[in-house]
Amino acid sequence: MLVSYNWLRNYVNLDKITPEELAEKITRSGIEVEGIEYLAPKTENIVVGYVKSCEKHPDADKLNLCQVDVGEEALQIICGAPNVGQGQKVAVAKPGAKLPNGMKIKKVKLRGIESNGMICSLQELGLDEKYIPADVAEGIFVFPEDAEVGTPVQELLNLDDAILDLDVLANRPDALSMLGVAYEVAALLDQPIHLPDESLTVDQSIEAKDYIEVKIDSIENNPYYGAFIVRDVEIKPAPLWMRNYLMASGIRPINNVVDITNFVLLEYGQPLHAFDYDQFGSKQVLIRQANENETLVTLDDQERQLNEKNLVITNGEVPVALAGVMGGANSEVTDETTNILLEAAYFESASVRHTVKQTGLRSESSTRFEKGVDPNRVKRAGVRACMLLQKYANAKVASGVVEVDELDKSEKSVVITKAKVNQRLGMELDEKDIISVLTRLQFEFTQNGEEMIVEVPTRRRDISIFEDILEEVIRIHGYEHLPYTIPQGWVQAGGLTDIQRLQREIKNYLSSAGLMETLTYSLTNQKDAKRFLTPDIEKEPAYSVGLAMPMSEEHSHLRLSLIPEMLRVLQHNIARTQTDLAYYEIGKVFVSREESVTKQPIENLHVAGALTGLWHNHPWQQEKKSVDFYVAKGIVEGLFAHLELDVTFVQTRMEDMHPGRCAEIKLNGNGIGYVGQVHPLAAKDFDVKETYVFEINLEAIFSAHQQIPSFTDIPRYPSVTRDIAFILDNDVPAGNVQTVIKEIGAPLVKDVSIFDVYQGEHMEDGKKSVAYRLLYQDPSHTLKDDEVDASYHEIIEKVNSQFGSYVRS
Amino acid sequence: MKEALQAIESEALASIQKAESSQELQEMKVKYLGKKGSLTSVLRGMGKLSKEERPVIGELANNVRESITEALETKTEKLEREALNEQLENETIDVTLPGNPVHVGGRHLLTNIMEEIEDLFIGMGYEVKEGPEVETDYYNFEALNLPKNHPARDMQDTFFITNELLLRTQTSPVQARTMQSYQGERPIKMICPGKVYRRDTDDATHSHQFRQIEGLVVDKNITLSDLKGTLDVFAKKMFGKDREIRLRPSFFPFTEPSVEMDVSCKVCDGEGCSVCKQTGWIEILGGGMVHPRVLEMSGYDPSIYSGFAFGMGQERIAMLKYGVNDIRHFYTNDVRFLSQYHQA
Numbered sequence A: 001m002l003v004s005y006n007w008l009r010n011y012v013n014l015d016k017i018t019p020e021e022l023a024e025k026i027t028r029s030g031i032e033v034e035g036i037e038y039l040a041p042k043t044e045n046i047v048v049g050y051v052k053s054c055e056k057h058p059d060a061d062k063l064n065l066c067q068v069d070v071g072e073e074a075l076q077i078i079c080g081a082p083n084v085g086q087g088q089k090v091a092v093a094k095p096g097a098k099l100p101n102g103m104k105i106k107k108v109k110l111r112g113i114e115s116n117g118m119i120c121s122l123q124e125l126g127l128d129e130k131y132i133p134a135d136v137a138e139g140i141f142v143f144p145e146d147a148e149v150g151t152p153v154q155e156l157l158n159l160d161d162a163i164l165d166l167d168v169l170a171n172r173p174d175a176l177s178m179l180g181v182a183y184e185v186a187a188l189l190d191q192p193i194h195l196p197d198e199s200l201t202v203d204q205s206i207e208a209k210d211y212i213e214v215k216i217d218s219i220e221n222n223p224y225y226g227a228f229i230v231r232d233v234e235i236k237p238a239p240l241w242m243r244n245y246l247m248a249s250g251i252r253p254i255n256n257v258v259d260i261t262n263f264v265l266l267e268y269g270q271p272l273h274a275f276d277y278d279q280f281g282s283k284q285v286l287i288r289q290a291n292e293n294e295t296l297v298t299l300d301d302q303e304r305q306l307n308e309k310n311l312v313i314t315n316g317e318v319p320v321a322l323a324g325v326m327g328g329a330n331s332e333v334t335d336e337t338t339n340i341l342l343e344a345a346y347f348e349s350a351s352v353r354h355t356v357k358q359t360g361l362r363s364e365s366s367t368r369f370e371k372g373v374d375p376n377r378v379k380r381a382g383v384r385a386c387m388l389l390q391k392y393a394n395a396k397v398a399s400g401v402v403e404v405d406e407l408d409k410s411e412k413s414v415v416i417t418k419a420k421v422n423q424r425l426g427m428e429l430d431e432k433d434i435i436s437v438l439t440r441l442q443f444e445f446t447q448n449g450e451e452m453i454v455e456v457p458t459r460r461r462d463i464s465i466f467e468d469i470l471e472e473v474i475r476i477h478g479y480e481h482l483p484y485t486i487p488q489g490w491v492q493a494g495g496l497t498d499i500q501r502l503q504r505e506i507k508n509y510l511s512s513a514g515l516m517e518t519l520t521y522s523l524t525n526q527k528d529a530k531r532f533l534t535p536d537i538e539k540e541p542a543y544s545v546g547l548a549m550p551m552s553e554e555h556s557h558l559r560l561s562l563i564p565e566m567l568r569v570l571q572h573n574i575a576r577t578q579t580d581l582a583y584y585e586i587g588k589v590f591v592s593r594e595e596s597v598t599k600q601p602i603e604n605l606h607v608a609g610a611l612t613g614l615w616h617n618h619p620w621q622q623e624k625k626s627v628d629f630y631v632a633k634g635i636v637e638g639l640f641a642h643l644e645l646d647v648t649f650v651q652t653r654m655e656d657m658h659p660g661r662c663a664e665i666k667l668n669g670n671g672i673g674y675v676g677q678v679h680p681l682a683a684k685d686f687d688v689k690e691t692y693v694f695e696i697n698l699e700a701i702f703s704a705h706q707q708i709p710s711f712t713d714i715p716r717y718p719s720v721t722r723d724i725a726f727i728l729d730n731d732v733p734a735g736n737v738q739t740v741i742k743e744i745g746a747p748l749v750k751d752v753s754i755f756d757v758y759q760g761e762h763m764e765d766g767k768k769s770v771a772y773r774l775l776y777q778d779p780s781h782t783l784k785d786d787e788v789d790a791s792y793h794e795i796i797e798k799v800n801s802q803f804g805s806y807v808r809s
Numbered sequence B: 001m002k003e004a005l006q007a008i009e010s011e012a013l014a015s016i017q018k019a020e021s022s023q024e025l026q027e028m029k030v031k032y033l034g035k036k037g038s039l040t041s042v043l044r045g046m047g048k049l050s051k052e053e054r055p056v057i058g059e060l061a062n063n064v065r066e067s068i069t070e071a072l073e074t075k076t077e078k079l080e081r082e083a084l085n086e087q088l089e090n091e092t093i094d095v096t097l098p099g100n101p102v103h104v105g106g107r108h109l110l111t112n113i114m115e116e117i118e119d120l121f122i123g124m125g126y127e128v129k130e131g132p133e134v135e136t137d138y139y140n141f142e143a144l145n146l147p148k149n150h151p152a153r154d155m156q157d158t159f160f161i162t163n164e165l166l167l168r169t170q171t172s173p174v175q176a177r178t179m180q181s182y183q184g185e186r187p188i189k190m191i192c193p194g195k196v197y198r199r200d201t202d203d204a205t206h207s208h209q210f211r212q213i214e215g216l217v218v219d220k221n222i223t224l225s226d227l228k229g230t231l232d233v234f235a236k237k238m239f240g241k242d243r244e245i246r247l248r249p250s251f252f253p254f255t256e257p258s259v260e261m262d263v264s265c266k267v268c269d270g271e272g273c274s275v276c277k278q279t280g281w282i283e284i285l286g287g288g289m290v291h292p293r294v295l296e297m298s299g300y301d302p303s304i305y306s307g308f309a310f311g312m313g314q315e316r317i318a319m320l321k322y323g324v325n326d327i328r329h330f331y332t333n334d335v336r337f338l339s340q341y342h343q344a
C-alpha cells in the first residue's frame, strides 16, 4: 500500500513528524514500511505562469513564441509543445531553475530569438510516466483556471510529497486504506483523527428506487449490495488535488467519475463500481452465480469464460461485472455517460479469491475484498462518493439507496483483565497503561470489576480474542519495555537422541576419513530420481514421488538415492578444474511403494559418498594414487568398524554400476547398501570420469547399533598367529573363504586377515594364491600348540573340501 | 716406584689427549692398563716394597688407574659424539619442501551452524525433534491455524504432491506432531531443525530448498518476556555478547502476539551501513506466543498452558555470521567454498 504523506495529513496532524520518523514508528509497531520515495526532487524557480500570447516563431514552424506572466515579471519563452496556447496556466521553469532530470534553465537564443525559461510537461517536473493521465501525457501540463500565477508548482502539483510503501500482511487489511492508516498513525502519535466529510445533500425530486431494484440470489457470497443513482454527471478531469493524490498512490487519473471511485477506494478501503446507467440494459441488478459457459467481456477487453463458482452482477439477463474483481465493457463509464448506477457492496473474500485465482485478474478492488473490508464502511463509502460526485461532477444524487442488507455489522467484544495481560506478558503494567492503549486505538470499553470489556471496531477484523488485544497493548505500549526472562520452573535434561548422536558420529568419521560433506537438493529429475537404488529399496517395487506442479524438470521428483545429485556436484567441480574430489552426504530418500501416491512415502536417512581423481598425490616424491574400489571400500569398512558392526561384502550387479566392480553391503544377512564404480556409461550421463560411490541405508544401522558397547576384558593371555596360503580358483571370492575360516575357527580364531594375493607367473592358469593370517586367542588360558594345530588342520581340510582349493607349499 | 707411576700417568694422559680415533684409544687402554701394560709391569715390583710403603704405593697405583680410565672414557665419549655429529650433519634435508599431504575432509558450513544452534539450546534443556519432509496438509497448515482458504496460505508457495500431501514449507509441523504426541499432559521444550521447501526461483537470496530451525516451549505461565530473554541469549551467543535485540510486531497465523526479532548490526555497531540497509538492525527470526487455537488443536488447554515459538532460516544465520553473499553456494557445493568453512 502506497501512502501519501501529504494526503495522510488531511486526517492526522503530522506537523511534528517527518516522513522518515513516521515510517520508523509505523515499522516498529508492526506494519513494515519498505521504503520512502519522494515524488520529485526539490525544485525552485518553477511557478505557475499565464500565457498572455502565443504566436508562431517566425523562423521555425514547430516552435511557438509565448509571452508568459509569472507574477512579478513577464517572460518571453519559446515552446515546442503542440498543445501550448494563449490563455493557459502553465508550469514555467524560470532562468536559474534546475529540473529533476538535472537540466539547468538558462537564457538562450532559439533561431535568433531569446527564450527566457521553459514551459514544462509533468514528465519534466519529475512525475513517473505511468501515472500521468492520458489527456496530458503529450505536451505541457495545463493547470485549472483557478491556479494562481506565481505559485510554486512543487506545492500545487504535490511534488514535495513523500510516499511510504507499506508491506501490509494478511492480518491488517484495515491498513489497505488511508483511513485505516490514519487510525494507526493517530494511535502511534496519540493524536485525534479527522474523518472525511460525508455530508451529502440529495435531490429530493429524484428517488433511487424509481430507477433500480436489487436482488441477490447468492446472499452467502454477497450479504450487502447498495445501489446509488447519480444523474446528470458532467464528465471532466477530477480536481487537481485529487489527481495529485491518486498519482502519488500509484493510480493514473482518468476522469472525475472513475477518479472519485478510486479515491474513495483508497480512502475507505471500500471498492466501488460505477456503471453507465443508460447502458445497463435494465432497471434491475441481479447478483447471482454465473451459469456454466456464460461469458463476459471485462473492462480490459478480454472475454472471460465463467462458471458457477464466479459471482456476477447482472442486469437480470446478462453479466455486467465480475463481482468485486472487474466491471464489464458493456456498461463502462465513458465521456458520453450522463447517469450513473453506483455500486457499494460487500463480497465475501473466498468467492472473490476464487475468481481472482481462476482469471488471474488482480485489481485494487479484488485485493481488498480478498483480505476483507469493513462492513460498517460499505454504505458510507457510497455516500462519500456521491458527495464528491455532486461536488466535482455537478451531479444530482437521487434520494435513498436501494439495498439488500443481510450483513453482520456487529462489533466483537473481548474481555481482558490487567492480571491476565501481565501474566502473559511477564511484566507489571498499570491499568492506566492499558486504558491509554485502548483510548489511543479508539477502542471503546466498559469496566466491570477486574474485567474490561473491549468493543472492537469492525475495521479491525484481525482482533477477536484476548491474545489479539494483548498484542495491541504491547505493540502500542512498546516492546522495548518488555523485560528479559528465561522460562522458570519445569526442567528437563535436553539433548540429542541416540540416532541424532550417531549421525554426528558418522559425520565426524567421514570428515576425518578425508571426505567433504555436501548438501544437495532432494528434488531431482524424474529419470535420476530412480537410479542407484540401494538393495533394500530395490527388493520391492519402488516409485518416486513427483510434484503436482514442479517449477522445472530438473527438480520435479523426490530422490530415492543421494548419488545422482552428488554426481552433479562432482561435475560442477570438475567443470571448474577441481579434479580430485571426495564427498559424502547424509540425507533423506523418499520411497513410495504405490505407483500413484496417496500416502506419505517412507523417508529413510541415507549416507552416501562419491570419489574421483587422485586419492593421494605427493608430486615431488612421485607418489600418486588414484581413487579405486578399495579406497572406497576401505572408507566403508572403517565406518562399520567405527560403529562396531559386522558387515559382509558380496559381489553384485546393479544397473548404472560397473558389472565387475560393485559389492552389496550386508548387515545381518540383509542388503543395506552398495559400494562400487559407477558404470562408465552412467558416468558419461553425468559428465564425470572414473568415479566410485557408496550408499548405505542408515535406518538399518540405527536399529543394529548398540549405543553402549558391553565391556570386554583386555586379554590376559598371549595370542598366537598362523598363516595359510590357499590356491583358489580365480572366481572364488577371497572374502567368502575368509568368512568360512572365521566360522570354522570360532571361538578360538578371533580375527582373520588377508595379507597377500598373488596371480600370474609361477601360478597355474585360472588360479590365485590368497594368504590368510589367523589370530588365535583364549581368554582363559595360554593356548597350547596342539590346540592351535588341531583347529588349523580342521580349517585347511574344510576349506579345501568346500572350495576345491589346496594349500600353497 | 712412585716416580715411575707418576711418569706413566702423565705419559698416558698426554697421549689420550692426542688420540684421534677410538681405535687408538683401544690400543692405549691395552698399553697402559692391560695385563701386559706398563702399569701392571710396574706393580709387579710391589713385593719388593716395605710393609709401610705398600699401602701408600697401592693407593697411588689405584689413583693412576682411575685417572687413566676416566680420561679414556671421556675421550671415547667425545670422539663418539663428534662422529655422531658428523653423521647427523650429513643427514641434513631441505625442510622447506612440502610434507606428505593429508586428505582433509570436513563438515558442511550449514552442519556447523545447525549443530552450534542445537548445542546452544540443548544447553538450556531443549530436546531435538525431527519429522517427515513430505507432510500432510493437516500438519503443515491446518494444525497451525491455517485452515483451507485462509488468506495467509498465499504467503507460502507450496510444492503440492496431491491435494493432501506436500513438501513441508516450514518445520512447524514437527511442533504440532510433538504437542499431539504429548497429549497436553506435559510441558515441552524442543527445537526442530530440518529441510523445508518453497516454490521460489533459486537466486542469490532464495532457494527452493532451505533449512529452518524452530523452537517451542509450552508450560504453565510461559510469558512473552521469556521469549525475549531466550532470544537475547541466542543472539548474544551466535553473534557476539555486545549484540542487542529488539522485537517488532509481526504476523504469523500460529502465534499471537507475533514478533520479528532484529539484532543490532555487527558491521556498523548499530550506526547504519549497507549491510543493515542503514537501519542499524538486521532481521533474524520470527516468533511469538503460541496461538490458543494451535494449543487447543494439539490437546493443550490454553487456559492452563501458554507457550512461545520461534523459527529461523539456517542459511540466513550462516550468511550473516560468515558474510556469505549468495545462498546458492550452500547447494552447489563448490569445493573451494566448502573448504573455507569446514572447521568453522
Ligand SMILES: [Zn+2]
Pocket (backbone or CB within 6 Å): B265, B266, B267, B268, B269, B270, B271, B272, B273, B274, B275, B276, B277, B278, B280, B281
Ligand atoms: Zn550496519
